[in-house]
Amino acid sequence: MTGLAQVKEVRSSRAKSRGAALASESSRTITLGTNEACARIRQVLASVPDPEIPVISVVDLGIVRSVEPHRVVITPTYSGCPATQVIERDIRAALDSAGYRGVRIETALSPAWTTDWISPEGRAKLHAYGIAPPSRHAPECPQCGSANSEEISRFGSTPCKSLWRCRDCAEPFDMFKCH
Amino acid sequence: MPSLPPIRPEDEARAANLHEHGAFDPAGGAQGGALFEFLLRLGDDSLVLGQRLSEWTGHAPSVEVDLSLANIALDLIGQATFFLDYAGEVEGKERDGDRLAFHRDVLDFRNCLLVEQPNGDFARTMARQFLFSAWQHRLFAHLAASADARIAAIAAKAVKEVAYHQELAAEWVIRLGDGTDESRRRMQDGIDWMARFVPELFEADDLTLFLAEKGIGVDPNAFRADYEEQVAAVLREATLDPLPVQRPILGGRRGHHSEHLGHLLCTLQFLPRTYPEAVW
Numbered sequence: 001m002t003g004l005a006q007v008k009e010v011r012s013s014r015a016k017s018r019g020a021a022l023a024s025e026s027s028r029t030i031t032l033g034t035n036e037a038c039a040r041i042r043q044v045l046a047s048v049p050d051p052e053i054p055v056i057s058v059v060d061l062g063i064v065r066s067v068e069p070h071r072v073v074i075t076p077t078y079s080g081c082p083a084t085q086v087i088e089r090d091i092r093a094a095l096d097s098a099g100y101r102g103v104r105i106e107t108a109l110s111p112a113w114t115t116d117w118i119s120p121e122g123r124a125k126l127h128a129y130g131i132a133p134p135s136r137h138a139p140e141c142p143q144c145g146s147a148n149s150e151e152i153s154r155f156g157s158t159p160c161k162s163l164w165r166c167r168d169c170a171e172p173f174d175m176f177k178c179h
Numbered sequence: 180m181p182s183l184p185p186i187r188p189e190d191e192a193r194a195a196n197l198h199e200h201g202a203f204d205p206a207g208g209a210q211g212g213a214l215f216e217f218l219l220r221l222g223d224d225s226l227v228l229g230q231r232l233s234e235w236t237g238h239a240p241s242v243e244v245d246l247s248l249a250n251i252a253l254d255l256i257g258q259a260t261f262f263l264d265y266a267g268e269v270e271g272k273e274r275d276g277d278r279l280a281f282h283r284d285v286l287d288f289r290n291c292l293l294v295e296q297p298n299g300d301f302a303r304t305m306a307r308q309f310l311f312s313a314w315q316h317r318l319f320a321h322l323a324a325s326a327d328a329r330i331a332a333i334a335a336k337a338v339k340e341v342a343y344h345q346e347l348a349a350e351w352v353i354r355l356g357d358g359t360d361e362s363r364r365r366m367q368d369g370i371d372w373m374a375r376f377v378p379e380l381f382e383a384d385d386l387t388l389f390l391a392e393k394g395i396g397v398d399p400n401a402f403r404a405d406y407e408e409q410v411a412a413v414l415r416e417a418t419l420d421p422l423p424v425q426r427p428i429l430g431g432r433r434g435h436h437s438e439h440l441g442h443l444l445c446t447l448q449f450l451p452r453t454y455p456e457a458v459w
Contacts (some may be wrong), residue, residue: 079337080229080257109261110332141367153243154347155250159340163243179339 015070037069044098045072051086055129058087062117065108073106075113077179078159115179132164132175139175142167149173186426214327215269216289217390219279220432221330222262223290226280227440228311229255230299240301247347251308254340261333281451285441286434293376295431295440302355302362306369309348313409314380315349316341317402322398326394349413356417376425386432432455 027128045067058064058074064130065073072091076084088105095103115134132139138149145146146168153163175178232252239245263276274282293311298304319341322334355366381399383391390396411421430436450457 024403074337076257078254078257079261079340080253080255082253087180097370108332110328112336153246154343155243155247157246159250159253163246177343 023073031050034069038067041067041072041095041100041103043065044094044100045091048094051083051090053124053126053129053131056122058091060119060122060125062119062122063087063113070102071104073108075108081159115176118176126176130173131161132173134176134178136178141169141171142173143171144169169170185424190426191268205283212269213341213386215266216386216397217396218262218266218269219289222259222266223288224294224315225262226259227288227290227443228294229259230443231294234298235304244301246408251344254344258333258337281448283288285436285444286442288434288436289432291376291379292306292428292431292437293373293380293438296373297439299372300365302365303369303372305348305351305355306366306373308344309352310373310377310410312341312345312348313406316345316360317406318397318399319458321397321402325396330395352413353417356414356419363418364418370414370419374422375425375428377422379431381427382427382429382432383431
């Protein structure tokens with residue numbers, strides 16, 4: 001949506017400045033093309049789910065670091081995360097089927113991924129799915145909403161999650177660890 | 180498991196006259212270049228300990244502990260992949276991380292002796308983890324500022340993971356040490372077994388000092404006092420004996436390993452060596 005809005009804005013400004021010099025006109029055309037391509041690639045990426053937590057997309061997870069017309073840069077979450085290779089394969093498949101065969105996927109380690117990059121939408125989706133989003137304090141139980149929770153195990157079902165228990169409704173739940 | 184006797188002045192005098200290198204050392208020192216050797220040390224530490232920890236999968240005292248150990252192993256194998264892939268590129272002989280992990284012989288491994296020690300019981304595994312992770316955490320914190328951008332990026336990522344390993348292991352050392360008579364005895368045994376291999380972590384050989392000077396590596400003695408302080412504090416809280424002062428047992432960084440590493444590699448390397456083209 002942001003991409004479309006940008007395109008509209010550029011178009012209307014072009015319409016207003018009909019008398020502008022040819023050079024400036026052509027540079028605008030390039031900007032428009034680039035923005036549009038990036039926005040479309042971004043939409044494709046937003047449809048690729050995380051293999052471990054399929055309710056959030058790789059974009060929600062914050063691992064897509066940059067999108068350019070011929071290049072997508074991603075970063076692994078944990079050094080040993082087995083999902084990293086699956087994610088790259090899934091992104092490749094999604095780009096290919098959307099017609100972006102020429103777009104390269106590159107992996108960058110620096111700056112290191114942090115849970116601060118999980119989008120607000122991603123956090124909301126995690127919570128709705130039953131995983132407490134990363135929090136510096138005792139997390140809210142995704143089942144009953146109580147903050148009266150305790151850690152059972154520092155490591156949960158995957159390296160990125162720890163195991164908690166709600167003291168009020170007694171349900172165990174996963175928390176996405178701050179990282 | 181008794182520790183080695185303390186260093187006597189006459190031992191030091193004798194050591195000063197001994198040859199520095201052993202029979203298996205390549206003539207002329209490091210063969211593949213200093214950076215390659217350094218990356219092997221970093222990668223092999225993580226690889227070998229990751230393999231050791233994965234031996235616990237399905238055998239740990241509880242499911243939570245099982246998950247913890249498997250996840251720590253996963254972090255370590257991930258770090259090893261980054262370091263060994265980079266080592267292969269630096270070497271330029273078309274060997275990648277897998278090739279280096281699966282097709283090198285025991286004398287070509289450059290890990291420290293601590294990480295190859297057998298798991299023993301859970302207390303001994305946690306003793307090894309604590310003594311190693313506390314060291315690795317400080318090492319990576321320094322390497323995050325390495326003049327080599329790739330090493331800095333890997334270390335900056337890994338240091339966050341190792342912070343968890345260190346914390347978890349320290350908690351177990353304290354819980355078992357300050358626990359029942361049985362758990363305390365086992366934790367003390369574990370520390371005694373592993374403590375012998377701590378001095379090697381602070382060995383500053385020519386390669387370490389060379390790379391430290393270049394700003395690529397770090398002399399581990401820069402964080403030795405900090406490390407010893409933390410270890411002492413945790414052992415005190417765990418009501419365990421402080422680490423003994425003893426003469427260093429060295430060799431891992433030059434490929435002189437304990438018998439245990441060969442057995443570990445048999446398991447690690449069996450499949451790719453038996454079926455070299457296997458894919459799945």
